[in-house]
Amino acid sequence: MNRAKFFRLLISHAILIFMAIIIIYPLLWTIGASFNPGNSLISTTMIPQNPTLDHYRELFAGSESLQYVQWYLNSLKISLFTMIGAVICVSFTAYAFSRFRFKGRQNALTLFLLLQMIPQFSALIALFVLAQILGMMNSHWLLILLYIGGLIPLNTYLMKGYMDSIPMDLDESAKIDGASNTRIFLQIIMPLSKPMIAVVAMTGFTGPLGDFILASTILRSPEYYTLPIGLYNLVNDVMGASFTTFAAGAILISIPIAIIFLLLQKNFVSGLTAGGTKG
């Protein structure tokens, strides 16, 4: 092994190990905090001296201000319905744009392009004002509808780009065999678009899970909170005081999500670059 190569690899490993420490430290620290006795951050050590499951128990105790299970269910419900709604709306619309040349198609595409650029929080003031006057505060269905609406423009574009890359011959031969439009869509286009559907489903599921701005505008009572709002309030009520409980709650949500992400990452990246470059 020559010297230059040896040093190149040595430095590479050194940098990567340094990055690995920076990445893993906060995560391990959180895991440590969740097992630490007491509420304060001061006594927190990475490897707790008297590890305890108290904070996990507290999460499931269901006290008035800490309805962790309820928040978890709320988040799950909103994410799930947003995902289903977004996949249905986006794939049908993308199919229409990709395979049919109808009047208004160009205008609609331009409208989608424009809407995709205007950030959704532009609607924030309207939502705040109207939800308050119309008594739609705390409505999960309103929130789901807003999320789906926000996902449609960009994802329809990505999906349309992906469907455009599926050869038209397939549709035409099916049409000659007498298949209806809906059948072609369900049996030919949808199965072939799976990687892109995975992308839309994943953004649909994780989008609401990471959203703070819209959810905090509409959801006001603790029993309707989603996880981000609930955990944020938990940490911020008394800074540092309930951090250990927050850590426990954070771990219970992060682990399942991280596993899904790691399993689906290949799909996600290939779908995104394929649809994106063909736009």
Add this chain to the structure above:
Amino acid sequence: MQARKIALLLSILPGLGQFYNKQWIKGLLFLGFGISFFVVFGDLLNMGFWGLATLGTEVPRDNSIFLLAEGLIAIIVTIFGLAFYYVNLRDAYKNGQRRDENRPMSSLKRDYQNLIAQGYPYLISGPSLFILIFAVIFPILFSFALAFTNYDLYHSPPANLADWVGFDTFAKIFTVDIWRSTFFSVLGWTVIWTLVASTLQVALGIFMAVLVNQKDLRFKKFYRIVLVLPWAVPGFVTILIFAGLFNDSFGAINNDILGMVGIDAIPWLTDENWTKLALILMQGWLGFPFIFLVTTGVLQSIPDDLYEAARIDGASIFAQFRNITMPMILIATAPVIITQYTFNFNNFNIIYLFNGGGPSVPGSTAGGTDILVSWIYKLTLQSSQYSLAAALTILLSVFVIAIALWQFRRTDAFKEGA
């Protein structure tokens, strides 16, 4: 007079043109739709347009905000009505033309079959359009409309009325001293934040991908999984964890890490500049794995022949990197890189969850690290300055759209050139 013109003229009242063309059923349908449109929406249209023009005249009978909302819905309904009206006029004209040319008229049955065949794309994209109109377009229009009113805490229903004030609020942003200075300092930080944080995460992601993808490096799998972790953990969780880590008095960074090296505690959350540094570092941590993933995919798809040919020509490793690897990465990931910039421009979560946009600045509605989005959020939810928030929203949207359009054109040129 030609039949098509007569039919067109008569159709000013929906259905009459069709009657003239002796298409009785179709005429009745059009007439029926036309009448029911006005019966159902008449009140809404009447109230809506009156309300939109005046925003209410009497307290407490009128609620300006309701009237504005009704007015906007009236406009949307009117647009649909006009579309229907256009179909009616066109149908009468087309059939009149057929009469002029002595061709048989299209029958209702054929129209129906036509409608089913042509209508399929409308049918399947209809629900999406409906959701878009009510969940996205209507709220955005409503927000934009508020910018031209004086709606705030002192002009809010039911006790008071709001009024149209035109461009006053926009003018005030640039003329009232405190508003102007806040606006420009927030805008300045937003731009710096976007440029520095996004560039950091993109550069770090590409660098790491190139590093891990060296042919002779071992433990690739392990490094890949570790480097992707920050992407896999939900962002809001990590931001809140970092808020704890960076905490001035309890945080592990001050107590454990800096303490170990012997550096005094740094006021991460109370000094504006330190908070900014912490935010940028955090965004680098959070954002690079995605670029890393995408770049890794690109690197694996570059054919080995290219490098081999370069080696035969005597190109150094550095030259290979500059002339093969880098251009390939940039071309393939350009759209993804651009979204990083637009994402960070509106990255509300990291700013608000980390430190609430603080530390607070005396005499200003925006904190030291507030970007435009989080400032608008605070103006709306905390100080009820709706019209100011709405005007800022418009300015920001114009800014974002302008940049997005410019970038789209640039990347298109980029792609064609390559």
